[in-house]
Amino acid sequence: MKALVCVKRVIDYNVKIRVKTDKSGVETENVKMSMNPFDEIAVEEAVKLKEKGVIDEIIVLSIGADTSQETIRTGLAMGGDRGVLVKTNGQEIDPLNVGKIIKSVFDKESPDMVILGKQAIDDDCNQTGQILSSLLDCHQATFASKVEVNDDKTINVTREVDGGLETIKISIPCVITTDLRLNEPRYASLPNIMKAKQKKIDILDINELNIDLKRRVETIEVNEPPERKPGVIVNDVDSLIDKLKNEANVI
């Protein structure tokens, strides 16, 4: 089977976000960028399935400016076979259009499954996988914490839902979005990082895909969140209980 894994380049999760003073967005100049952590989990899952002999080819796809090639290389160093970059000039793209772009790559590559993170930690939208499966009219399994491919190529996916764990059985082609507990992504070894440099990355120009990229949802401004007012350090349990009872009135 063939897997398409989608990876997004985002501000590293350890970086403290700064909102631009003109409120147009978040500062990304000179900020450490990394692969979206959920997408790392997606790459890891594909590589695991390849190690099990279930998958024989992993294509790592990213949509973004030239710099997203680095993110693809990270995926290739983890075990992806080849990359595809849909090259943009760095503009923001609505998730619906991201779905349409992935679909156009899907149509060319005909993978059996698409694995991607359940959300990107920049826009926190949590919808690309769902959009893609709807565009493809194929099965989706979101928030996966366990993926088991059966002999008949159906897939049992355990999903993290609010009330517990749900297991569904889906057929290929399908879209799976990853949750935190699915696996622990590996660190690429130095030899694998070197090897990844030789792997092929095809570059497609976004303008050749015939997708109308006009924003459907516009960002008017981006603000700092309201701050919580500073609190106090209490000395002991008695004063904690006293504050909670008599000042906050919450117990």
Next chain:
Amino acid sequence: MKALVIVEHNNKSIKTSTFSTITAASQICESVDALIVGNQLQEAVDEIKKANDVKKVYVIDKDGLQNPIAENLSTHILEFLKTKDEYTHVLTPSSTFGKNLSPKIATKLDVQQISDIIKVFDSDTFERPIYAGNAIAKVKSNEKIKILTVRPTCFEPCGQTSNVEVENVNLESVDLSSVSFVAYDESKSDRPELTSAKVIISGGRGMQNGDNFKLLEGIADKLGAAMGASRAAVDAGFVPNDWQVGQTGKIVAPDLYVAVGISGATQHIAGIKDSKFIASINKDEEAPIFKFSDYGLVADLFEILPELEKKL
């Protein structure tokens, strides 16, 4: 303008998130209807029809729809929408139920959904958190119909004293998807649900193991609190996955959130910021959690928790 709220339920009872979503809808439109899709819905319908702010409840009750398979729910909702072109807004709670479902409705209508709104400005302008709530975006939809998911903790649940009109919708002809439902392993608890609890007590890596969460249980019992955890505690297997609070777990907003042995990483704070009061116990006075706490106690949790339980 008219809104349709997609009801989150378990066929028997309605999730509080639905009532919060109705409130959000009523801030946008004068007229709000609700649509419930499932199987053997009598009890659930009896509950949803009490919702104030709702004009009419539509019911699709059909064998095969007992489990919330997104493929099935979305095809039925879309078929329903075909017969009703008056809706300008479709809102779903941004729980795992809504996140799984709503983008499918939007995509089939060729509409860009807005996820997780926390504030309504007008019929097409909303606020939503980005970067784990470290920035707040004000966004405007240019779409003909607005498909929104709503962060329930940011809208008070609507009152439930009405008795609104109910209409059954027959959609027997809509096919069911071939996704099969294998199992639902519900985590059962006598405690309140995390997302609607008034008081929550959560443990982090500092708890050291699952057994030590017993130290929190006694306190939770006394306070009638729900129990939660940080990702580190969940990943280490101390407690079940669905206890995770944070950017990628549950978003909570209780009157009181007590964080024990939790450092206060951005991703955890993202899930608790809207709590009325935050109290924390941590032995490290430099722990970031104190910056977000109304009351902080610098102490070893193993000494403090038994004392706290006794004195409450």
